[in-house]
Structure formats: structure tokens, C-alpha cells
Amino acid sequence: MNFKEIESKWQKYWEDNNIFVAKNGSDKKPYYILVEFPYPSGSGLHVGHVRSYTAQDSIARMKRMQGYNVLYPMGWDAFGAPAEQYAIKNHIHPKEAVKENIKTFKAQMKSLGFSFDWTREFSTTDPEYYKWTQWQFLQFYKHGMAYKDTVPVNWCPTCKSVLSNEDAAGGVCERCGSQVVQKEKSQWMLRMSEYAEDLLQGLDDTNFAERVKLGQINWIGKSVGAHVDFKIKGHDKTFTVFTTRCDTLFGATYCVLAPEHEYVLDITTKEHLEEVKEYIRNCSLKNEMERTELNKEKTGVFTGAYAINPVNGREIPIYISDYVLASYGTGSIMAVPAHDERDYEFAKKFNIPIIQVLEEVTGTPHENESEKKSIVAVVYDRENDKYLTINWKEKGGRLFVGGTIKDGETPLECAIREIKEETGYTDLELKEESFKINHHYYAYNKDKYFNIEATPLLFELKTNKKIEQELDDDEDFEVEWVSKDVILKEIKDQLHMKSFEYVTKPGAMVGDGTHTNSSFLDGLNKEDAINKMISWLEDKKLGKKKINYKMRDWIFSRQRFWGEPIPMIYCEKCGYVPMKEEDLPLLLPDVAEYEPTEDGESPLANIKEWVNTTCPCCGGKAKRETDTMPNWAGSSWYFLRFMDPHNDKEFASMDAMKYWGKVDWYNGGMEHTARHLLYARFWVQFLYNIGLVPNKEMIWTRVSHGMVLGSNNEKMSKSKGNVINPDDIVKEYGADTLRVYEMFMGDYQMDAPWSTDSLRGCKRFIDKVIRLLDKVNDKEGFTKELEVIQNKSIKKVTEDLTTLGYNTAISTLMILTNSYEDLESITKEDYHLLLTLLNPIAPHITEELNEKLGYEPICLGKFPVCDESKIVEEEKEIAVQVNGKVRATIKIKVDEEENEVKKKALAEENVIKHIDGKEVVKVIVIKGKIVNIVVK
């Protein structure tokens, strides 16, 4: 059979007969299946596209046969930098390049037989489309959701161009390699942060895959905390910090302002001014990437100013440091080195006091505890890499040196004394005195419950100098030096284990515990203390509860040519004025040069006749905004346009959107599950709030497919030479084979490597299906002995196609095919059933074979429905286990009596062998599943 002819024959049939055209308002139940529309790049369709388009296509084809009115549209997300770059280089208008690329993409898609409704095709670059993108921007503006703000951008001084974060990775311009600097630029912004909570809550009204929801949640980054006001000593100024840990306020020993904080220069004292200015200058040279990525070690300078800690009036120094970001929270923090890793690191470096206000709790509290203070001393012998332990044998196991602090003694003095008394070692150097631990335990020798506050200390042994131990009568133990492995294995005591952890891995104590040194919070745990502190602060008007989100406003300007022009006009008199809606679309002009201007403005700024206009407000001279919209704009609402693509009155009619409802099934790449999806949801929620769309969420199910990797298990790329071009595969093996293979290659949501061998296997499968044609006999109806497996297959395939189980759907069909092959002959009905089940995945060849049988085209027919009565088997083979090991299998009737089953199981030869001479404790019979005989 010539698959090329067959494929084009059926592709033509589908197109000529408008088989896949969706009708608005049809009586059939609507079903909207969406794949991310591609960016039509010059390199053509990727095999990764084929994977997700085929998956969605198989659902679409099945749903149509099940009687749904299916909308499966396709379009082009064609604005963006690559087309612009191409245009700059080749001096052709990007729209020409885009037109070419779309042509290629479309031909490739058609050659794969995707059942798109091409009557709804559009590109985001069509003026009829971007007119509405611009119109929607005006709605944002009119509702106060779009504003201008000055934000730092990545600027390449050589290319004279604004760079995206990706193009400025590592602080170096990707194109020319020169140092990227931060430059302040006035940009259009959308108030997306106002929607943070709604975007979070809205997830409950979706059926997104869990990992997709999680991606959204992380990106929004909600954290609940408090604002706390700090007075500045000698100024009448107050600054506010955001903290999630206001319970640790008593442990705040300094504050930090971001270098960009507005107060910095005001509060800096004369002596520190030079240093502070120098620091700020250095920071401005780094972009955000550098400040976060390359900055392993904390830096900062003291301003000379002091803040007053509102809970205890203590004066604490104010530093500036770039580890505090101006863009998050209030741009200033209170620092609690004892309980925050970053603050700890900073405090250690600048020798700032560390005050512990939270103690970790170990052991179990008990009534009538006696309280005392004690130490746990870890002594390390660097030379032999051993630790000093005391082996109490059965009386307490292995421990470190421990002991009770006497009156007037510091923990250090106590530790030195105890080490001397119990082990005799005297020549020690203190390495670490760590955070105190609150430990509850029962002392057998004293028959008492204790609640102790223990201080862990670490010493290093300088020399082996030793004196005689001074032991009490009840002290009977061995002093032993052991390795770290022995400690980790043998020390069971929680306090001693924790102490070891604390002193060997010093750092902030960030866990929960009980508060100390904290006045009215003492004794409370973290959660209670936070709540109590918030109400205390609110009472005293020193602060309040505050929720913060990582998600920021959307920077909506691009200094690029190839994007939707922002429809705003700047008038000297009136300021920024929106264009009149009836003047839209604001077309991109046809020009010859696309280079950005000297000062980084969009190339549009050079086109005088385009820029100069009149003010819609006062009629005076005015200039157009020359920034364009980001790529994300057009893709934020395209799924709405597909519902009503030719509407020239509205972006889509309410009727059409109500008819189709939410997108039932949206698929795309993992790389878009955070940002694109969030932007699109924001856009829709806004439109919903102003009454323009019927649902607050317009997407119901969202799944993300795994990548198709090269055969070497790496991402496909030209440089690695592992790229597979779908055209080549279609040419050599046919579209159906490629479709089957990509569905069979593995778990749909996971990455999977390309394997041409496996592809050949799928080709063999299709050939096998074709060969079955020779087995077709003249009999009517279905072959009796196939009925069970046929109906089981119907059930499995139907389920699998809507639960991402494409690979197991195909394996089911392979099994069905094999069972047909085992027979002398099959009926037409048998064959027709197999072809219909396989049709959603391999539509061409199945239609052709089906036609040879004399049936009407599969795409016009019905998808089979499982007859449950046919899959009830009378007999079943189940396993018999002895002590959980399979020893035999028995055949039983499905509703056989438990006792009968038991009898059968115990009569098996191999079972008798294994229970011989042993006592049968019990026999577990799980109906229709398994028998397990427990013997002793």
C-alpha cells in the first residue's frame, strides 16, 4: 500500500467535506480542545509539536465520533524577537518572513493529518486580531490597570538595546558579549499584583494537573507576615519592614535597607557617607541576576544610623546590603541572625550580636519536672578525626560529656570543668558555642523528670595533656574516642544527637521551638507567638498583619519593532491619552530598517510620520507611544478569539463564549505552565471583572507534555546534531507511523528519548493491521471468541485517550491485533471495530482499510461503546500464595464459594509441598483475586 497516496487522499477528503469545521451554536454538546499555538520559527515543526498535537488530535477525533461538537483550532503566535532579528539581518519586513514560515508550518501540520478547524485560523500579527489586543489594553488603561513606571532594565551599551533577562544571563550581552548595565526606563505596567489572591483562589475552579497548579502557586509566592515600624534614632522618620517572623522581634539585632531605599542617604552619618555612596554605586553596576546569582558572600556597609527596636527600645544598627531587595516587601528588613540563615551569615561576617529567642524542644514534657541548666560538650581530635564520647553501657549508652551548670558558672566554664572531671583532658580550645536546646527527660538514677536548657559546645583537643579523672561513686563508664560514623550510629539520645548537629553544622536555628528572652512570648511556640505578637503590635499601633506576594506587576513595554504597538499618545498638555477605540487598529508601519535607536527606543521612534500625530483630547501636537507589547500579550486571549474568530464588532461575542464555555482541555509545554498560563488567567479575570467574558477562569483542564529528547537523551539542538525533522519521518514511514510512535513512546507527561528502532516497531504494527485485511471472511457480526477482548479493548482505549494513557491505549490495540492474528479468519465487523479504535491515532490508513470493507468513513461514524455484559468472565485464574509467595495458580468460577476456593487452593500439589509439616494459621481468600495461606 502506498501510504503517501492514502494520506493525501484522506486529507483532501476531510478538507473538501469540512469534516472538522466546528459550528457555533450547534445542538451537539460543545467540546473545546486547545493546543498552544506555535511560534512559527524558521526551523519548522518540531517532533515535540507532533507529540502534543497528535495527543489532542486523538481526543478530538474520538470526541467527534462520540457526538460532540468539537472545536480544535490552530493559529500562530507570530510576534517576537526572532522574526525581528531575521528582518534586521535580511532587510525584509518581518511579516514577510512570518508569512513564509506559517506556510511551511501549515503544510507540515496538514501532512500529519491533524483535524484542526482551519476556518478559524489567525495570527496574532493580523491587524484584525491585534486590533483587539490593543482594544483590550485600552480597557486595562481605562480601568486604572495600566500605568507608567520607571523600572530598571538590562541595557547593553554596545548594541544600544534593552535585553530580556534571558539575553542578559550572567550579566553579559548574549549577542556582543559586553557588560550589561542597569538602566532606568519608563515602562508600561499592568497591575497584575492586584490579582495575586484571585489568581491563587481561582485555581480551585480549574482542573489543572497538580504540578501545573503548584507552578502557579509558587510563582504567585504568597507569604503571610507583618509590617513592623521602626523609629530611627535622632530622626523623626520611621521605616517599615516586612517579616514573616515577627515572633523573633526580640532577637532583632540590626536592620538592613536595600541600597535603593529612599531613606539611605538621609540617615547615613557623615563619617559613613563616602562608603555608603561607593557601595550604592557598585550595586547599580550589577544587574539583578548578578546580585542574586554571583553573590555568594554577603556584602554591606553600616550607615552610622540606629533604629529603635519597638518591642524593647534597644538601639540596633542600620546597614545597607544588596541581599535585601528593593522590589520585595518594603525594601527593608529587621535582621534576626539567630533564626535566619542570611542574617546569620551577615552577622557573623560583621560581628553583630546574635540573640537566641527560640529554643528547639526535644524529648517529651511531663508533669512536675525539675528545671536546670546544663551543657553537652563535643570534643574533637582533629589529628585522628575522632570525637570524645563516654560509654555508659547499659546504663545510658554512648553520650558526649554532659553536666549541670552550677550557680555562677557560665556554660563554657561548666563544660571545661566537666570534661576535666569525667575524662581528664584539659588542653582544649573552644570552637563553637551553639544555640540552647530545651530538653525533657527522665533520669533513672534520680527517679525524676527534668526540663533542662542545654548549651551545646564544641572543643578541639590541642594536646593529649591529661590529669586523673575525678569520678563520683555512681559514675562507671568508659571514655572512648570514636569516629563520626560510630556517633551517627550509636548515639541515640536526642539531645546529644541534636547538639552534635548544632556544633558541627553551625547556622541559624530556623525551626520551631519555645520562645525565650522574649518577654510576653516566652514559652510559646512559633505559631502562637506570631499571632500574639501581631495583636500586640496592632494594639500598640506599631505594626500590622500583612500578606505579601512574590508576583510583581507585569512589565508590558518592549522597545521592539515586531509587536503590537501600544495605542497611547503622549501630549505635552494632556499627558498620556489613550487612542480612540474607533481608530484601532494602530497598524505597524511598513519601513525598511528595524534597528533600535541610539538610546534604546523602539525602531518606531525613528519613523517621524508615524510618531507625530495629534492629541485625541485637545487636538494639539502629540507623539505616539513607540513601545510595543510583549509576546505574552497576544497569547493571553487567543483561545477566546478561536470561539468567534471572524467577529469584527467584538473580540468575541458573549454568545459564542457562553456556547463554548471553558476550554475543556488545554495542552502545552512545561515551560509555559508558570508564566503564560498566569498571564492568560490574569487577562481573563480582568475581562471577567469588567463583564466581557462569562467565566472568571476560561480554562478547565490543563496538562503539560514531556519533551521529545534526542536519541542520546539530551534536548534536541542543531549544535548537538540530534534533531529529528518530522518531514523526513513522514516521508519515509508515513504520518500514521509517526503519530502512533509518538503516542507510544512513553508516559505522555514525561520526557522521552527518540528511538528510530521503536518507530520501526510501530511501522510493523501498522503493517500487521494492514495484513489482517486478508483474513476477513464473509461471516456476519462479531467472532464469538473475540467478544471479551474486544469489549475490554473498547473500554480501555476510551478511558486511556482521556487520561493521558496514550501509550497503554496503543498497547491494548496491539494486543487486540495479536489476538485477531491468532485466528484463521475474522469478520468485517471485527476488523471495522479495530480500525475505528485505532482511527483517532492513525486516521489515514484506518480510513483506507475501512473503505475497502465497504463501510462509510470512520470519521462520520460512531465510536464504539463497551458492552459491559460481554466482559464478565465466568472463569478466572488466581494465584495461591504460601506466606506471601506464589506457589500455584488455580482456576475458579467468579462467584465460587470461599470454602470451595480454599479447598481447591489447599489441594494444589505445590501448595501441599510448602505447607507440609507446618501449622496453617489462617487462609486469606480475597474474592476473585488471590489466596494467601499463612503457615508457621
Place this chain on the structure above:
RNA sequence: GCUCAUAUGGCGGAAUUGGUAGACGCGAUUGACUCAAAAUCAAUUUUUCGCAAGAAAGUUCCGGUUCAAGUCCGGAUAUGAGCACCA
């Protein structure tokens, strides 16, 4: 560093959600057909022992729950992805 995901034969991957681990496919080996090759068909293919019947081990590692664990719980390791000083 944090978050998430994943870990099963030579390979891609199944396992009805706690009930016969390795479905299906690839690869490999052997045989049939052929002058030969391809295609096709038949058989074998987790490991070890055994002629076989069968036995033992086995789903990254350690521990636990259960009559029964790839699946549930606790801990560790590795790989991948995303975020990255988010107070």
C-alpha cells in the same frame, strides 16, 4: 540552597491504585521459509542454581506497617526540572 518530579530487565516503558512484577514494543539469540538477503513466521530472553520439575534472589539503598509492598509510612542517595538572598 529551596520546591517539585523521577528511580522497575540490555533499552522505551506496563502493573486494574495494597493482591501472580516485568504487559506492550524495541534490541538480542536460535530455528523455519530463501541460492542469499529483506520481509514474515515460530521459540527463548530479570538474575543465579538446575537436564527438568522447581528453588532462591529481585522494582536505587536502609528501616517500618501488613496475611500480602514497585505501590503506604520514616530516613538516605542519585538524576532531572523550576525558582533562586522573596525577609
